[in-house]
Amino acid sequence: MPLYTTDAIVLKSINLGEADKIVTFFTRRYGKIQGVAKGVRRTKSRFGASLEPLTYINLIYFGKEHTNLYKINTSDILEPFNKLKEDFDKLKKSLFICDIVNSTLKELDVNLKIFELFLNTLKIINRAKEIEKVDILLDIFSLRFLSASGFTPKLNNCIYCNKILSFNSTLHTPHSALSERLGFHISKGGVVCRECLNGSEDVVRINSGTINFMKKALTINISNLDRLSMPHKMERELHKIICDYINVHIDRKLKSYNLIDL
Ligand SMILES: [Zn+2]
Secondary structure, eight states: OOEEEEEEEEEEEEEETTTEEEEEEEETTTEEEEEEETTTTTSOOHHHHTTSTTOEEEEEEEOSTTOSSEEEEEEEEEEOOHHHHSSHHHHHHHHHHHHHHHHHOOBTOOOHHHHHHHHHHHHHHHHOSOHHHHHHHHHHHHHHHHHHTTOOOBOSBOTTTOOBOOOOOOTTSOGGGGOOEEEEETTTTEEEOHHHHTTOSSEEEEEHHHHHHHHHHHHSOGGGGGGOOOOHHHHHHHHHHHHHHHHHHTOSOOGGGGGOOO
16 A cells, blocks of 8 residues: 655544544645544644644655545654644634635645645744734735636736736825726626726726735745735725635635634
8 A cells, every 4th residue: 555755734633433533634745635543532642733733744644546535654743833823813814724725625636836825824824923914914825825726816907908007006105196996807807997997797996006916915925925014904905805706716605704804
């Protein structure tokens, strides 16, 4: 029977019978898999701690190829993310992104971009000093996640007339300079120019500054995601658009969504 070795992040862990656990992992090399850990609840061990959700581990498991339940051999903690688990706000927000990943990935679906994004986002939440930084990070994570899943929003040209949208407002200009109002078409996933706004359905209003922020959020190195910031008013606008965009494109109501109230 093949033996598999890989880094992984624990997504979910449920008790089975008297002493066992069924654990869902997002592995770097083999995608999402499920395994059973025999006897793990009999003793309080590091093995047990390594199978808690939101733990980054090195995992060895075995089983027939493409089985839906592998046997977990050993698991060593690479990063326990303790600061994230001990803070209720941080934990709640991390479980939100964990839910997006778990409910979207299919078994054995390998996606390195999403793996690195998920791992880096947990690292940033773990070290964050201000919880406000984490709020905006969730929206950036969601945007990058959608992009890595094949739903990159079209932000450079109007989706109807193809006009190039160029505006000079930066994130740090005063509100008056951010007043150019455009549209964002949720189901088509792109911007709508002022001329095409009238009469188009399924379009929400959006500031050009918010679009600029989205462009930066989609291109910045993932280890620097916490360097981006924006005015609170724009943050609410972005959050609303990203929630709608996720609901339309990922096509399921995520359980954690009602937990997130920015
Ligand atoms: Zn147009």
